[in-house]
Amino acid sequence: MASKNLLLLAGDGIGPEAMAEVKKLIAAMNAKLGSGFVTDEGLVGGCAYDAHGAAISDADMEKAMAADAVLFGAVGGPKWDKVPYEVRPEAGLLRLRKDMELFANLRPAICYPALAASSSLKQEVVEGLDILIVRELTGGVYFGEPKQIIDLGNGQKRGIDTQVYDTFEIERISGVAFELARTRKNHVTSMEKRNVMKSGVLWNEVVSQTHKARYADVKLDHMLADAGGMQLVRWPKQFDVIVTDNLFGDMLSDIAAMLTGSIGMLPSASLGAPDVKTKKRKALYEPVHGSAPDIAGQGIANPIAMIASFAMCLRYSFGMVAEADKLEGAIAAVLDQGLRTKDIMSEGMTEVGTVEMGDAIIAKFLG
Ligand SMILES: NC(=O)C1=CN([C@@H]2O[C@H](COP(=O)(O)OP(=O)(O)OC[C@H]3O[C@@H](n4cnc5c(N)ncnc54)[C@H](O)[C@@H]3O)[C@@H](O)[C@H]2O)C=CC1
Ligand SMILES: CC(C)CC(=O)C(=O)O
Ligand SMILES: [Mg+2]
Numbered sequence: 001m002a003s004k005n006l007l008l009l010a011g012d013g014i015g016p017e018a019m020a021e022v023k024k025l026i027a028a029m030n031a032k033l034g035s036g037f038v039t040d041e042g043l044v045g046g047c048a049y050d051a052h053g054a055a056i057s058d059a060d061m062e063k064a065m066a067a068d069a070v071l072f073g074a075v076g077g078p079k080w081d082k083v084p085y086e087v088r089p090e091a092g093l094l095r096l097r098k099d100m101e102l103f104a105n106l107r108p109a110i111c112y113p114a115l116a117a118s119s120s121l122k123q124e125v126v127e128g129l130d131i132l133i134v135r136e137l138t139g140g141v142y143f144g145e146p147k148q149i150i151d152l153g154n155g156q157k158r159g160i161d162t163q164v165y166d167t168f169e170i171e172r173i174s175g176v177a178f179e180l181a182r183t184r185k186n187h188v189t190s191m192e193k194r195n196v197m198k199s200g201v202l203w204n205e206v207v208s209q210t211h212k213a214r215y216a217d218v219k220l221d222h223m224l225a226d227a228g229g230m231q232l233v234r235w236p237k238q239f240d241v242i243v244t245d246n247l248f249g250d251m252l253s254d255i256a257a258m259l260t261g262s263i264g265m266l267p268s269a270s271l272g273a274p275d276v277k278t279k280k281r282k283a284l285y286e287p288v289h290g291s292a293p294d295i296a297g298q299g300i301a302n303p304i305a306m307i308a309s310f311a312m313c314l315r316y317s318f319g320m321v322a323e324a325d326k327l328e329g330a331i332a333a334v335l336d337q338g339l340r341t342k343d344i345m346s347e348g349m350t351e352v353g354t355v356e357m358g359d360a361i362i363a364k365f366l367g
Helices: 015-033 046-052 058-066 089-099 113-118 167-182 198-214 225-234 246-259 304-318 321-336 354-366
Strands: 005-011 038-042 069-074 104-110 130-136 148-151 157-160 187-192 219-224 241-244 269-271 283-285
Touching: 005 015, 005 058, 005 089, 015 069, 015 304, 015 321, 015 354, 038 058, 046 089, 058 089, 069 089, 069 304, 104 167, 104 246, 104 304, 113 321, 130 167, 130 246, 167 187, 167 198, 167 241, 187 198, 187 225, 187 246, 198 219, 219 225, 225 241, 225 246, 241 246, 269 304, 283 304, 304 321, 304 354, 321 354
Parallel strands: 005 038, 005 069, 069 283, 130 241, 187 219, 187 241
Antiparallel strands: 104 130, 104 269, 148 157, 269 283
């Protein structure tokens, strides 16, 4: 049997609360289904900084590189607002993404039927929504140099971040988007800001060239990213796959999260390129949300984004497609039953905490 080594990095805030539900699920799958997962744990984010002064230690980084997949909770919080920028909690996640070369971030936004009526948008706008944001994750302004604050010597300072994209980075992320579109509705919308950014001009050109050379059968549209944000809340069902850069992808997926009812619903997969020999790819699975310091420790966080991220792990890292489908079906069924965490609560539904929601999904999955 192929190895199934998982590294669990729960992180800070609600990260450990959401991860606890996935740990229960993994234990249950091992005990009842003989799934054979082997788990190890490490520290990332503020808790890693508290333990050893870095947002992730070299030892945990090595474990991440060796694992078949990494499950990640969330990092950050006000406790670490004043720590040096280089070792802030978020730097741990950025290092994982960069060192593992996880260039493709898949962020599906699906509106479960049971939540369509409780969205902040009109029911007809979100009902049946199933879009996929493909976000470039290892380039752009998150990593471009120079990145600094310089003293201008006249009482002024200058903050500098640099947006950089090379052809190969745009080619490979658009290739991922086109491939995935072929398995869906065959439609890609590329978003950039070519009207003000040179990197946007190149992005647009390279996506078009990649399309013409290899994916002419897929429908391709281009949209300016600001208009894309507007269209996402106006009529999101016009989209199938959206491909965009690191920063726009971060923002557009938080917008898309609200179409699904709550940011507590949105999972993600961050994937590297398949190894030439083994065909295995490095992968990290994490909810789109952060550490939610405002609700941490209260037992009310929605664990669905974390559990759905594990479903993506089953599908993309272990080829366990039937189990992934079943787990997503269990989430839908529990929502159909009327169970709701506070963030998705609406009139007439039953409010439950993190643990009860996790238990209900696991019971439905195994049942
Ligand atoms: N991948 C990661 O680890 C990320 C970390 N962060 C970090 O998290 C910290 C907090 O950032 P925020 O901007 O507040 O974003 P956030 O996503 O943590 O929270 C935004 C809002 O959504 C709510 N929320 C988020 N996840 C939820 C869940 N599962 N269930 C119910 N409600 C949920 C929170 O209570 C809050 O009101 C910061 O330090 C930030 O840098 C932010 C985004 C991603
Ligand atoms: C480094 C992260 C905190 C940035 C972010 O918000 C995200 O990737 O969703
Ligand atoms: Mg974000």
